[in-house]
Amino acid sequence: MGAEFTRHVKRNLVAYIALLPMAAVVIFAYLGTMAWSVRLSFSSSKLLPRSDFVGLNQYVTLFDTSRWLTSLGNLAVIAFFFLLICFVLGCLLAIFIDQNVRGESLFRTVFLYPYAMSFVVAGLIWQWILNPDLGIQATMRGFGFSGFVLDWVVNPRMVLYAVILATVWHGSGLVMALILAGLRGIDGEIWRATRIDGIPAWRVYLSIVLPMLRPMIITSLVLLSISIVKMYDVVVAMTNGGPGTASEVPAKFIMDNLFERANIGLATAASTVMLITVLMVMAPVIYSQYFRKSGRAA
Amino acid sequence: MTAMKQMVAVSAIALAAATGIARAEEPLNAEVIHWWTSGGESAAIAVFADAFNAAGGKWVDNAVAGGSAARSAAINRIIGGDPSTAALFNTSRQYHEIIGEGLLNDIDAVASKNDWDKVLPEPIARAVKVDGKYYAAPVNIHMPLxxxxxxxxxxxxxxxxxxxxxxxxxxxxxxxxxxxxxxxxxxxxxxxxxxxxxxxxxxxxxxxxxxxxxxxxxxxxxxxxxxxxxxxxxxxxxxxxxxxxxxxxxxxxxxxxxxxxxxxxxxxxxxxxxxxxxxxxxxxxxxxxxxxxxxxxxVLGGDVFVFPKTDNAEQVKAQHLLVEIMTDPAVQVKFNNLKGSIPIRSDVDVSSLDACAQLGMKIMSDPARQVPxxxxxxxxxxxxxxxxxxxxxxxxxxxxxxxxxxxxxxxxx
CATH class of the missing domain: 3.40.190.10 (Periplasmic binding protein-like II)
Structure with missing residues (x-):
């Protein structure tokens, strides 16, 4: 056993050495900083990191802070609508392009183009479009429709949907590109077979093609989920969390407490909560990916 | 040939450093982190830079856009052990924790020489004086309301x-x-x-x-x-x-x-x-x-400069010179005229200030109306x-x- 192990190490020594830098980066830069943040969330750190231990105090304060609870609620609303609309819209766009339309590459570029734009730019553009003094409302009123109202970014009840609108505009192109790539990989024989059987196209997409695209779907959902959790720049550019706290998101809460309010303890507690949330969402995905594969192999 | 030249150059530098000839000729370097980047603000801080250079120093400007970004940069440098000579903060409690950790130099020497206990308005003095020592040089008073x-x-x-x-x-x-x-x-x-x-x-x-x-x-x-x-x-x-x-x-x-x-x-x-x-x-x-x-x-708001801890005698000298320059009555008037604020001391000639600033100076002369x-x-x-x-x-x-x-x-x- 020992000899075998030594032989194994010897044979792969070069590979192990080559992997060392990567392993070091993962351990220190990713896992290490993560552990350090979690550790700080149990301290009373304010402006400077402290090494004392105050138990769950920061977490108690955190969940007693109405702005944090508002942020979490907002994130839930954004996550639901953003995922749903982005995904459905992206699939429909991909299917539309898949019909061998004329000027396909033009459409593809147009739909994917927003994704090439940074969130800050996207946020600013939509802020201008929806700003009642500059955007659509002002233009329509200029045309003589004096009663026209489109005040989403300044209306506390609607501002979240303005953010969702901007992010959907930004993100659905990505879903389209991924799904379209998947659609192009579907064997033409399947289409011919279903045509012979007289199955309507929508039914083929829903019952046969989409299930075959499972890896693409999971990839796009994971990418969309990540952009939800780290959502920060689009909110800062569009509303800066306002009016009031109506469009605050957790990432902004963390950044504000970390830098402006010199409250490292609370900020790291909030980011730990976000980390746990992400792990909870990702766990089933990873589980299904990983274990179903190994199950099939066995 | 080149190796020979290099050796000569290296030994010349070593000699100069050892005898202190080159050091004596060098001006006092002062790196200052601040966030004054807009038109009027950068014109205002140039007043400090020019006055400092004229007094035999060398101002090294390190402007970081955005107040919290600039303060984070200053604090990270302090914690990292490579602090700037001076850093800008608001007249507030932002810097009290780093004082508590012993990361700032006090500037009592300059403050007592210039009688800050008398010239500074009480709320401002309280904001920059911690445990009986002055740790920050106030440069202006902004009334935010x-x-x-x-x-x-x-x-x-x-x-x-x-x-x-x-x-x-x-x-x-x-x-x-x-x-x-x-x-x-x-x-x-x-x-x-x-x-x-x-x-x-x-x-x-x-x-x-x-x-x-x-x-x-x-x-x-x-x-x-x-x-x-x-x-x-x-x-x-x-x-x-x-x-x-x-x-x-x-x-x-x-x-x-x-x-x-x-x-x-x-x-x-x-x-x-x-x-x-x-x-x-x-x-x-x-x-x-x-x-x-x-x-x-x-309401007395405003800005202060703090001076991170250092034992380097040259840097301490530069820090003290900065404090002298920044709080000098003539520099104060010129600076605050550009910044839109009012001077931190009442013993200055207010005639060149605008009407609002003069009104502010007059109100501020009544200690009962000064609030932090x-x-x-x-x-x-x-x-x-x-x-x-x-x-x-x-x-x-x-x-x-x-x-x-x-x-x-x-x-x-």
Missing amino acids: WIWYSTAALNKAGIDKPPETMEQFLADLDKLKAAGVIPLALGGQRWQENSLFSAVLTNVGGAALWKSVYGDKDEAAIRSPEFRKVIETFVSLKPYVDQASPGRNWNDATALLIKDEAGFQVMGDWAKGEFKQANKEIGKDYGCIPGLRPDSPY DASQMMEEYVYGSVQDIVTELWNTPMTVDQAVDRFEKALKG
Whole structure:
């Protein structure tokens, strides 16, 4: 056993050495900083990191802070609508392009183009479009429709949907590109077979093609989920969390407490909560990916 | 051949360093981290840089855009053991924790030589003096709660003189609204909404309530009818703000006054820069109201430079020279004229300052009317929660009782 192990190490020594830098980066830069943040969330750190231990105090304060609870609620609303609309819209766009339309590459570029734009730019553009003094409302009123109202970014009840609108505009192109790539990989024989059987196209997409695209779907959902959790720049550019706290998101809460309010303890507690949330969402995905594969192999 | 040359050069440098010849010729290097990047601000800090260079120093400018980004940069450098010579902070508690950790040099030597105990206004001295030692050099006093008005807009509504009491102010807002002018120009951002609230608190509640609520965090004061009236008055201002207010930048709100589209704006004295750039004249096109009661408090905000810990004698010398230069009466007047603020000391020649600054200097000469800025009376995170309450109070329905409860929770921690 020992000899075998030594032989194994010897044979792969070069590979192990080559992997060392990567392993070091993962351990220190990713896992290490993560552990350090979690550790700080149990301290009373304010402006400077402290090494004392105050138990769950920061977490108690955190969940007693109405702005944090508002942020979490907002994130839930954004996550639901953003995922749903982005995904459905992206699939429909991909299917539309898949019909061998004329000027396909033009459409593809147009739909994917927003994704090439940074969130800050996207946020600013939509802020201008929806700003009642500059955007659509002002233009329509200029045309003589004096009663026209489109005040989403300044209306506390609607501002979240303005953010969702901007992010959907930004993100659905990505879903389209991924799904379209998947659609192009579907064997033409399947289409011919279903045509012979007289199955309507929508039914083929829903019952046969989409299930075959499972890896693409999971990839796009994971990418969309990540952009939800780290959502920060689009909110800062569009509303800066306002009016009031109506469009605050957790990432902004963390950044504000970390830098402006010199409250490292609370900020790291909030980011730990976000980390746990992400792990909870990702766990089933990873589980299904990983274990179903190994199950099939066995 | 080249190796030979290199060796000669190296030994020459070594010799020079050893004998100290080269060092004596070198000017005092001072790296200064600050966030003054806009037109007027960078012109103002150039006054310090020029004066420092003229006094035999070498100013190394390190401007970082954005206050919190610049402060983070300064703190990271301090923690990392490679601090700058000086760093800009607000006159607040932002730097008190790094004093506590022993990461700043005190500047008592310069302060006692220049008799800071006498020349500095009391709230400013208290903000920069910790445990009996001066740790920061105040460079300006900003009063964040001036009420600005557009003369033309007021005339349009038939108002011939600016208000002097809260009642007159509220009546004028009604007149402006009736005349089709935006009565109150407000940028709906957290800090601006907070400025408006602070203005109501100082003008309705006066210096006493300001200090007992924000300073002493006194429960009886927070629950008093006076503070409830402050909350009610603040909320009652909402109908006077236009619909597009949320998210607006402060200078865009000032632009509404410049274009005579709005009547009043509550903003710090830095708003003067916007009026000046638009070639507007104080007293003719626009005016400033320091407060709405005869004894209205003058809130002392502003900026300070701190000097990170170092044992390097050259750096300490540079730090002391910086303090001397920055607080020098002549430099103070020149700097503050460009910055829009007023000098930190009363023993300066005010004749070259503009009308609003002179008015400010006059009010400030009465110690009873000097009050510290809210950020000097509480930790940053406490002030942050207070601002969260104010912005929610402004933007979402909240009863006075709920607001009082939340203020108490935030202030009492």
